Amino acid sequence: MRRRLRLTGIAGTGTVRDRLLRRNPQLMRRPRRWLAASAAVLVLAGSGIAVRGVDLGVEFTGGRLIEYSTATPVDPDRARAALADAGFPRVVVQSSDEEQLTLRTGRLTDPEEARVTDTVRNLGGTADKVGDHMVGPSLGKELRQAALSALVLALGAQLLYLAARFRWVFGTAAVTALAHDVIVLVGVFAWLGKPIDGVFVAALLTVIGYSGNNSVVVFDRIRERWRSGAGASFAQLTNRAILQTLPRTLNTGLGAAFIRTALAVLGGEALGDFALALLVGLVIGTYSSVFTAAPVALELQAHISSTPRRK
Incomplete structure (x- = not known):
């Protein structure tokens, strides 16, 4: 022993x-x-x-939380790089399942939100918005x-x-x-x-x-x-x-x-x-x-x- x-x-x-x-x-x-x-x-x-x-971050300053459903799976790292090229380098991208993306970002104007949606659509074939929530300053x-x-x-x-x-x-x-x-x-x-x-x-x-x-x-x-x-x-x-x-x-x-x-x-x-x-x-x-x-x-x-x- x-x-x-x-x-x-x-x-x-x-x-x-x-x-x-x-x-x-x-x-x-x-x-x-x-x-x-x-x-x-x-x-x-x-x-x-x-x-x-x-x-x-967005949680402490206010911003926007958008959820997309795509036709094909989109890799979060690829989506993050594409959004950075489109002028949104600070967007936080997460995937809850293979065909759904969650984006957290600061305040967006309507044209900026359209650019974000177009970027996600180009990656996933479609980009149906299933959730869009504002995180206010309060x-x-x-x-x-x-x-x-x-x-x-x-x-x-x-x-x-x-x-x-x-x-x-x-x-x-x-x-x-x-x-x-x-x-x-x-x-x-x-x-x-x-x-x-x-x-x-x-x-x-x-x-x-x-x-x-x-x-x-x-x-x-x-x-x-x-x-x-x-x-x-x-x-x-x-x-x-x-x-x-x-x-x-x-x-x-x-x-x-x-x-x-x-x-x-x-x-x-x-x-x-x-x-x-x-x-x-x-x-x-x-x-x-x-x-x-x-x-x-x-x-x-x-x-x-x-x-x-x-x-």
Whole structure:
């Protein structure tokens, strides 16, 4: 049985982790350096939001949703390219079945709507309109508020959960790292000129969950070491906990990166922005859950007079 466990890797702690623990690099010796790096990334992302602006999607600004039934199946990527050539590069094209296309776009005049219909008709033989819905500015405003409420609720729930499970220091540090992830991801999309739509919000909430889970793993190990690490400082306990969890964090991130890269490559243009948001969020979330959350916790702990209580 012992030999079988060795073959599966369950019996040991892992070569990378053992080497890290033997060398014991003091990653948290100067936590403010990590915070300075995070601040620099925030400034770069924020400058993208300030300079390029945030390109809100149809759901948040209002627009038009048109559904067509065609005589022959039309590939969404082909339809998207044809519409771009016709002067509509930002139309979102989806197919609910082989012979039905759904188009989401901004406000269209009657001549523009006729050009869109003619383009779809040239691709599918016919283009019978089976649905035509306007997304007004008031509805777009409601959707923006709903998306913002979902984001605030996600961050608040993380804060309450971590404060209840660990300490308010850890909860505040984790939410600071999550807010860092949100700003950086929005800034990257601003620099790239990508739209902020419902799909992006879904990816953003996924990144928040991933980054928060990584922070929980690190903070849980810090708590375990605090129980058994009498005499060690909070910074030493934090550094040791990071070294123990870092291989796990990187392995999880690499595994998720393979899947999301496949989604970006094979998912086509329809899923391209979603996969890009997940990939960027994966990198930023992996970094911030260790090298932003932990330094923030160290700085907060340094500014309170009481030591962490053992639970």
